[in-house]
Amino acid sequence: MKEQTLLITGANGFTGRHACDYFATKGIRVIAVIRRPDSLPPIAGVEPWVCDLTVKDEVQTLVHHVRPDFVLHLAGKNSVPESWIDPLLYMENNILATLTLLDALRSHPxxxxxxxxxxxxxTLATPPRPPHPYSLSKTLEECAVLSWRELFQQHILLAEPSNLMGPGPSTGICALLARHIVNSEQGKDMNSFRISSRYDTRDFVDVRDAILAYDLILEKGESGRVYPICSGVKRSLGDIATSMVELAKVPILLEMGHAPQSSWIDDECQSKDLYDMGWKPQIPWEQSLLDIMEYFRTEGVKGE
Known part of the structure; x- marks a missing residue:
């Protein structure tokens, strides 16, 4: 990919910022698509481009001028609670915006x-049983993308990362707890932190390892394939919270619910295809937690 052009959507998000920095250091021309001017901190070698992916003319102009060799589509909405409040916003941003981008890219096969x-x-079945509107939007997005690829024969690949963690402005459970811990250390929040269920388990991948996987998939992946990205290790929310509280400089109060394991959580994530291509997680779990805490202690709570 060196000296070629990579278009990254959602560049001002948690994963997008890491991706821009990673690919720019490889000597790739990176075009960072953002929705609002000045929403992306300056990154050497990265060219910001303001574009609303739900507006067809703006996307067509973007693709016509950039003519990307590679596209990493990270843009979208990803908050489960918010998806209950405004489900149509999630359908628009996670389905319509994706198809608008793919349609513009038909001119660059x-x-x-x-x-x-x-x-x-x-799993689409009869009747469908989505756990929340966010899941519905991502399921329909994936179905539409794979169908679009069959219809128009574009070189389209899909990645399915598990829960991403790492330093940066994430809205995941690790980042939320880290922010609470740092605010508590600074005397800003002495309330307890509530975990919905100590028993629910999750597979976590450091965002920096996920980007290594994206790089590999873009270069070596097979069109039409879906690539799960996971560590293969399940951790309960209770154990995660306990591990993070041990890193705190002041006592942290935890309130843990006792709801059973959510029935819709996928427990069978396998990354065999990626392992066969040479990928495996590089960053130890403990290092990820330390990096998250360091981020919020030095950057994440500025201005609060």
Whole structure:
């Protein structure tokens, strides 16, 4: 990919910022698509481009001028609670925006396009039983993407990362707890932190390891394939919270619910295809937690 052009959507998000920095240091021309001017901190070698992916003319103009060799589509909405409040917003941003981008890229069939989906999809059956609107949006997005690829024969690949963690402005459970811990250390929040269920388990991958996987998929992946990205290790929310509280400099109060394991959580994530291609997680779990805490202690709570 060196000296070629990579278009990254959702560049100002948690994963997008890491991706911009990673690919730019490899000597790749990175076009960072953002929705609002100045929403992306300056990154050497990265060219910001303001575009609303739900507006067809703006997307067509973007693709016509950039003519990307590779596309990493990270843009979208990803908050389960918010998806209950405004489900149509999730359908628009996670389905319509993706198809608008793919339609614009039909004029550049040589582009390798990686759509980043989610492990929080559900199995389409009769009747369908989505656990929440976010899952519905990502399930329909993946179905539409794979169908689009069959219809128009574009070079489209899909990645399904498990829960991403790591330093940066994430909205995941690890980041939320780290923010609470740091606020408590600074005397800003002495309330207890509630975990919905100590028993629910999750597979976590450091965002920096996920980006290594995206790089590999873009270069070596097979069009039409879906690539799960996971560590293969399940951790309960209770154990995660306990591990993070041990890193705190002040006592932290935890309130843990006792709801049973959610029936829709995928317990069978396998990354065999990626392992066969040479990928495996590089960053130890403990290091990820330390990096998250360091981020919020030095950057994440500025201005609060």
């Amino acid at each position: 040589e582009s390798h396009i990686l759509i980043v989906s989610s492990r929080l999809k559900f």
